[in-house]
Amino acid sequence: MGTKEITYEGTAINGFAALLINLIALPLLAAVSANIGMSSGASILLTTIFAASFFLMLPGYFSQEPNEGRVMVFFGKYKGTFTQTGFFWVNPFMNKKKLSMRARNMEAKPIKVNDKIGNPVLIGLVLVWKLEDSYKAMFEIDAQTMADNKGNGSIGVTVAGRMNAFEDFVRVQSDAALRQVAGLYAYDDNEADTNELTLRSGGEEINEQLEQKLNERLAMAGMQVVEARINYLAYAPEIAAVMLRRQQASAIISAREKIVEGAVSMVKMALHKLSEEDIVELDEDKKAAMVSNLLVVLCADEAAQPVVNTGTLNH
Structure with a gap:
């Protein structure tokens, strides 16, 4: 969908020049026409025209800042968008709809x-x-x-x-x-x-x-x-608590996976060290018992309570 905006190309006079005409030239012409030697009817007509022009010019002034625009509408017809910055005067019958083009x-x-x-x-x-x-x-x-x-x-x-x-x-x-x-x-x-x-x-x-x-x-x-x-x-609030519990469960499962993975690695390392350094010789049953005990200790939520064996169960 293409743009429909066009640039206003109608008459736009510098506001200060128009102000000079409005405040000096028109009152002066009205005063001269009231005092020149002509019929009273013609003098009144000219004076009325210049006075009316003075007041009609007033609505045509406007000032515009950067990134502002005015949509010019003349009796319902779009004439363009005026985007220049400064002080201007345009046709006083022009409807100037001000818009901000800023973000x-x-x-x-x-x-x-x-x-x-x-x-x-x-x-x-x-x-x-x-x-x-x-x-x-x-x-x-x-x-x-x-x-x-x-x-x-x-x-x-x-x-x-x-x-x-x-x-x-x-x-x-x-x-x-x-x-x-x-x-x-x-x-x-x-x-x-x-x-x-x-x-x-x-x-x-x-x-x-x-x-x-x-x-x-x-x-x-x-x-x-x-x-x-x-x-x-x-x-949403109606499912937030349930989803939070599910997220917590997912996090716990992920954490458990890491713990088990680390525990298995540590048990493997312990068995290898015991065998390599010939500290103690374990048969398969004792290895299984040791693996079970180490996994319980490493994967438990609470710290293990050690039991010190100071003697033998055999009498």
Whole structure:
């Protein structure tokens, strides 16, 4: 979808030059026309024209800062977008709708969605967006009516009202895009094939997909997402406790595997050292008993309590 924005090419006079004409030339002409030797009717007509011109020029002044724009509308017809910075005067009958083209930051509160396998999760995002096409922003969506926050029928005309309306549009679309992306992936790799991308492990890839989905949705409104990132991810409260226990069980199993692996290695080393240094000669039964005792000691959760044998059981 191509841009529909065009640059305003109508008359735009330096504001200070127009101000000189407005404050000096027009009052002077009105004073001269009132005092020159002509019929009173003609004198009154000229004076009225110059005085009316003085007041009609006043609405045409405006100043514009960097990264601001004004959508110029002349009796309902779009004439272009004015983006120059400075102090200017244009046709006073031109409707100058001011917009901010600067980047804006928005944080979406966490929402509850279902991941790929149906688990409810809470997910939130933060994004940076800005206006790219002022025509689409003003005329492809009903931004002006949305800017009427009071709902009393008066159309909001301030730049703050318009930008808040655009932000509401971005918020609704970001909610939809977030639900769409979250539904394509499982929460973590405990719930799916370990080779698949997950919300927890996806990182930049998930963020890039989210940014792409958002830009597809916002293109019609002339807005662009500069950056989008998931900033909150957790299980929904109703399953959080169960999932925590499962994660704890998984961690315990992994830890046990490491402990057993280390214990077997230590038992092997102990038997090898005893045999190599000829400290004691053990038959198969005693080796089995020693292996059993060492594994119990090394794999136990609590420290072993040694028993010292000071004699013999044989009398």
